[in-house]
Amino acid sequence: MRIAVARETREGETRVALVPELVGKLTALGYTVAVDPGAGEGSLHADEEYLEAGAEVVEEPWRDAVLVVSVNPLDSPVVRRLPGGTATVSFLPVNQSLDLVGDLRDCGITSFAMELVPRISRAQSMDALSSQSLVAGYRSAIVAAGLLRRFFPLNMTAAGTVTPAEVVVLGAGVAGLQAVATAKRLGAVVKAYDVRAAAAEEIRSMGAVAIELELETLEGSGGYAREMTEDRAQRQRDLLAPHIAAADALITTAAVPGRRAPLLVTADMVEQMRPGSVVVDLAAETGGNVEGAKPGKVLRIGNAQVWGGANVPAQMPGPASRLYAQNIVNLVTLMTRDGAYAPDFDDEIVTGSCVTHQGVVRHEPTRTALEGPLETTEVGGPS
Numbered sequence: 001m002r003i004a005v006a007r008e009t010r011e012g013e014t015r016v017a018l019v020p021e022l023v024g025k026l027t028a029l030g031y032t033v034a035v036d037p038g039a040g041e042g043s044l045h046a047d048e049e050y051l052e053a054g055a056e057v058v059e060e061p062w063r064d065a066v067l068v069v070s071v072n073p074l075d076s077p078v079v080r081r082l083p084g085g086t087a088t089v090s091f092l093p094v095n096q097s098l099d100l101v102g103d104l105r106d107c108g109i110t111s112f113a114m115e116l117v118p119r120i121s122r123a124q125s126m127d128a129l130s131s132q133s134l135v136a137g138y139r140s141a142i143v144a145a146g147l148l149r150r151f152f153p154l155n156m157t158a159a160g161t162v163t164p165a166e167v168v169v170l171g172a173g174v175a176g177l178q179a180v181a182t183a184k185r186l187g188a189v190v191k192a193y194d195v196r197a198a199a200a201e202e203i204r205s206m207g208a209v210a211i212e213l214e215l216e217t218l219e220g221s222g223g224y225a226r227e228m229t230e231d232r233a234q235r236q237r238d239l240l241a242p243h244i245a246a247a248d249a250l251i252t253t254a255a256v257p258g259r260r261a262p263l264l265v266t267a268d269m270v271e272q273m274r275p276g277s278v279v280v281d282l283a284a285e286t287g288g289n290v291e292g293a294k295p296g297k298v299l300r301i302g303n304a305q306v307w308g309g310a311n312v313p314a315q316m317p318g319p320a321s322r323l324y325a326q327n328i329v330n331l332v333t334l335m336t337r338d339g340a341y342a343p344d345f346d347d348e349i350v351t352g353s354c355v356t357h358q359g360v361v362r363h364e365p366t367r368t369a370l371e372g373p374l375e376t377t378e379v380g381g382p383s
């Protein structure tokens with residue numbers, strides 16, 4: 001049975017779904033691995049490395065594959081050429097990909113979305129949202145340090161003492177905590193805030209200061225945050241304003257699953273920052289935590305440079321690909337029995353991440369968005 005590694009077509013995508021180092025894990029499971037020529041180029045893996053690792057390098061590797069793996073979903077024209085019954089594993093942002101999901105359904109493709117892998121302990125090794133957030137969080141702190149034209153750490157020299165930079169991180173999930181840890185390692189004084197109660201302890205365990213606001217916490221389901229009401233959002237902004245005005249670098253990473261990123265910082269608040277300040281908004285692609293931030297752009301708002309993140313994990317393609325590939329290998333391993341691809345649809349990880357299977361959209365919110373609510377037929381009244 002063949003697993004195909006697709007070459008990414010999204011502009012600026014440098015990651016690859018399988019690195020040469022992990023080819024052996026799939027061949028040991030009983031698969032052959034076929035890689036699209038040049039698939040690893042963006043993450044600096046040459047075709048020869050895949051060959052040496054035991055893969056084939058062939059044009060259109062999906063032709064005879066049971067499984068096609070990629071970072072981003074395959075394009076519709078490729079999907080339409082896949083034999084029915086082929087499975088795909090990739091990120092698949094269902095809300096923004098309804099036409100593609102319709103094609104996957106109509107072509108009888110079984111599609112799995114990495115962002116739908118349930119966040120349960122057994123699935124941690126398959127959690128690509130976490131692995132890519134880790135990369136993005138690290139990168140956000142490095143970008144802030146690079147843009148800021150002063151030291152992060154305290155420097156005590158014969159010529160005098162230079163005080164450390166103050167970094168504020170908003171949103172202390174996977175990316176935010178990694179930003180906190182990285183800024184701390186670089187020597188900055190770090191403060192962070194998150195709406196979830198559990199986050200304060202995690203922030204402190206990194207040696208940073210947890211900003212405490214007199215506001216109710218917002219726990220949602222599955223360890224995620226809930227959306228704020230506009231009134232709470234306004235109170236949060238008012239209470240955070242002095243912390244932001246005092247920061248040399250502000251890094252924002254806040255998100256609520258399935259929603260636009262919460263607006264945490266207005267342009268007015270950025271204008272209160274000192275000359276030379278830096279803002280890094282990791283949520284710029286999903287609406288932005290910072291008013292005016294644009295994905296892939298560095299803008300000036302007041303005295304600050306505002307950097308908007310765009311596909312940030314792809315800016316560190318080596319580790320991002322390595323971690324993503326390990327997530328993929330772990331998921332494929334779960335779906336393999338006796339050397340063959342045989343997903344168990346009674347397993348909550350398999351069912352939870354499945355979007356389409358055998359001509360049906362199995363992810364209910366996507367099915368409703370695509371096909372409308374299920375029709376119910378009245379079979380009689382209460383007797």
Ligand code: NAD
Pocket residue numbers: 118119120121123124127129130133170171172173174175176193194195196199222223224225226228253254255256257262264
């Ligand atoms: P995420 O990317 O959805 O959100 C990032 C952070 O933004 C979260 O910490 C959230 O609380 C915060 N946030 C949302 N609204 C905010 C606001 N208005 N102001 C400030 N912060 C706000 O979340 P994530 O980083 O992917 O995960 C969040 C948490 O989920 C983790 O810290 C962890 O506790 C849990 N988690 C569990 C597992 C698992 O069990 N397998 C895996 C990953 C994450």
